[in-house]
Amino acid sequence: MTGFYLRWAGVIVMAITMAVLANKNYQEHLASISPEAVLAGEHSHATLRVQGMVGSGSLTGSPEEGHAEFELLGETKHLKVQYQGPPPENLRELKTLILIGRWDSGSQVFQAQDTALVTNYGFVASAYLIAFLVLVASVFSMSRKVTCLFQEIKESKLYEPELETHVEHR
Amino acid sequence: MMNRIIRRIQRFKGWFGAAAAFCIFYGLYLGLFDSPPDYYQGEVVRIMYVHVPLAHTSLMAYASLFLGSLWYLWKRDPLVDNMCQAAAGLTVIFTALSLITGAIWAKPTWNTWWTWDPKLISFAILLLIASGYLMLRTFVEDPDKEGRYAAVLAIVGGIDLPIIYFSAEWWRSLHQPLSISMRGVSMTGDILLPLSIMSLGLNLLFLYMLMVRTQMLYLTNLLQAKKGRLLSQVHLTQTSS
Numbered sequence: 001m002t003g004f005y006l007r008w009a010g011v012i013v014m015a016i017t018m019a020v021l022a023n024k025n026y027q028e029h030l031a032s033i034s035p036e037a038v039l040a041g042e043h044s045h046a047t048l049r050v051q052g053m054v055g056s057g058s059l060t061g062s063p064e065e066g067h068a069e070f071e072l073l074g075e076t077k078h079l080k081v082q083y084q085g086p087p088p089e090n091l092r093e094l095k096t097l098i099l100i101g102r103w104d105s106g107s108q109v110f111q112a113q114d115t116a117l118v119t120n121y122g123f124v125a126s127a128y129l130i131a132f133l134v135l136v137a138s139v140f141s142m143s144r145k146v147t148c149l150f151q152e153i154k155e156s157k158l159y160e161p162e163l164e165t166h167v168e169h170r
Numbered sequence: 171m172m173n174r175i176i177r178r179i180q181r182f183k184g185w186f187g188a189a190a191a192f193c194i195f196y197g198l199y200l201g202l203f204d205s206p207p208d209y210y211q212g213e214v215v216r217i218m219y220v221h222v223p224l225a226h227t228s229l230m231a232y233a234s235l236f237l238g239s240l241w242y243l244w245k246r247d248p249l250v251d252n253m254c255q256a257a258a259g260l261t262v263i264f265t266a267l268s269l270i271t272g273a274i275w276a277k278p279t280w281n282t283w284w285t286w287d288p289k290l291i292s293f294a295i296l297l298l299i300a301s302g303y304l305m306l307r308t309f310v311e312d313p314d315k316e317g318r319y320a321a322v323l324a325i326v327g328g329i330d331l332p333i334i335y336f337s338a339e340w341w342r343s344l345h346q347p348l349s350i351s352m353r354g355v356s357m358t359g360d361i362l363l364p365l366s367i368m369s370l371g372l373n374l375l376f377l378y379m380l381m382v383r384t385q386m387l388y389l390t391n392l393l394q395a396k397k398g399r400l401l402s403q404v405h406l407t408q409t410s411s
Contacts, residue, residue, distance in 0.1 A: 011191065018198060025203055030213065117212030120278060127217045127274040128198075131224060131267050135375065138263055142382045149389040153396070 004147050008140060015136070026121065032098050035074035038110065048103055050110060051118060052079065053096045063087060072099060072110070081110045088115055176249055180385065186378040193371030197223075200364035217275040218361075223369040224271060225293070227376045228264035229331060231257055232296060234380065235303070236328040239321035249388065251317040254324065255307060256383035260376060261300035269293060280344065288337040289345040292330055299327035 032051040033043055052072035061068035061083070068087040072079040081099060083091065090097065101112035201219030208215035235257040242250045272290070273283045284290065303323055310316040338347045349356050357365075 014191075014195060018195060022202055116207070119207075119213040121213065123214055123274050123278050124216050127271045128202075128220055130274075131220050131271055134263065134267055139375075139379055139382070142379065142386055146382055146386045146389060149386065149393060153389065153393055 001147060001151075004143065011136070015132075030119075030121070032118075035072050035079035036077050038079055038103050039077055039108075041105070043103070046102060047100065048110075049098050049100050049116065050079065051096070051098045054091065054093050056093050059091070059093050061087065079110050080108065081112050083112045085113065090117075091115060176253060176384070180381055183378060183381045183385075186374055186381065190371050190374035190378050193367050193374060197364050197368035197371050201368060205360050205364050211279055214275065214278045217271060219364050219368050221268065221271040221275055222365060223372040224264055224268040226369050227372040228261055228268050228293075228296065229334065230373055231261040231264050231376055231380075232300065232328070232331060235261060235300070235324050236331070239324035242317060242321045243325075246317075248317075248391075249384070251321075252387040252391070253380065253384045254317075254321065255304075255387055256380050258300050258303045258307075258320075258324070259383060260379055262297065262304065264372075264376065265293065265297040265300060269297065285344055287344045288341045289334065289343055292334045292337050296327075296330050296334060299323070299330060303327070 028045070030049070032049040035050060035052045037043060038048060038050055050072060052074050055071035055073050055078060058071040059068060060070070063086040066086050068083040068091065070081055070083070070091075070093075072081050081101075083099075084101075096118055098116040098118055099110065099112040100114040100116060101110055103110055197219065201216055205216070205219070207213045235254050238250050238254040238257060241247065242254060269290075272293075276285070277283050303320055306323055307316050307320050310319055335348075337343060338345045339351075355362065
């Protein structure tokens, strides 16, 4: 049974490594912060993802002009944003979205380069967790049962070499 | 013949498990970190890399139950009967997981957990058929009748497979149509690669689980047979003394 548990320990170590990497990737590349956090300087990365709502009546510029300016609303404060390049079609007033770009602390303007949809990562995480927890638990219980059955047959007095190759069905 | 093939493949069980683990971990890496988000769905599209392979695997699981049942009715091989029973249990697991992950994906994209769509209904029916197969096996006492009745049920239930596969083509459906068909492939390479690797990984995992579960049922039957033989020997000794 030791070999069996060692193999499973290896699988668990790999799964934990995968989960840690996924969490690290989420924190570094996917987690978004609020406009308040940007203004308070509570960030460490050069490229930021800021989530907020495009302020009503604040959007100026167009795809033809190749740039746009607007205000991104947070809970209590708002952030001045300059969108560099033609703004995408999902950049509309009163729309909640994520802006990707850099914070210019000198001019107090957020220089946005791209947008992303607001995602509830709970759906993604729960789908993967449910699927793989059930599969791993099933494989573990089946493999353990097989190992136990082998031991029971070998160790108990029931064991006797089969004379014929045909196996009785129940 | 089938008995020999199953026994021979069983020797490579560990390799199937290792290959499945490698493909799944690599597929997870590609699906979660490397592939781009969808323009309309954003990051939620990553659920596809687990939902679609689970759905493919559940179809494969039932297909193996269907083919195994045909073989059992022809040859009456008890090992194939064990394999069919194992495949039915795995069909239930993979189909249920496919429905659950599909519901989790449907909520942010369709704004509902469930809808009476032909593909979803036919998939739920597959779950009921596989569950019914397992229930039937527990209700019938005679092992020979149990195997025969269950095989007939599995063969009749096989009609659900083409319905599931082509439902999005045959009827106006909310579920998206086939991405890989005779018309060509309607997805880019950076989405197709993780999807294919995850599908391969889960199909290999299914084969590994099928081997382990078949072995489990075989050993359980063997143990029961040995216990029965021992009991009859004791009974004979007692009656003769």
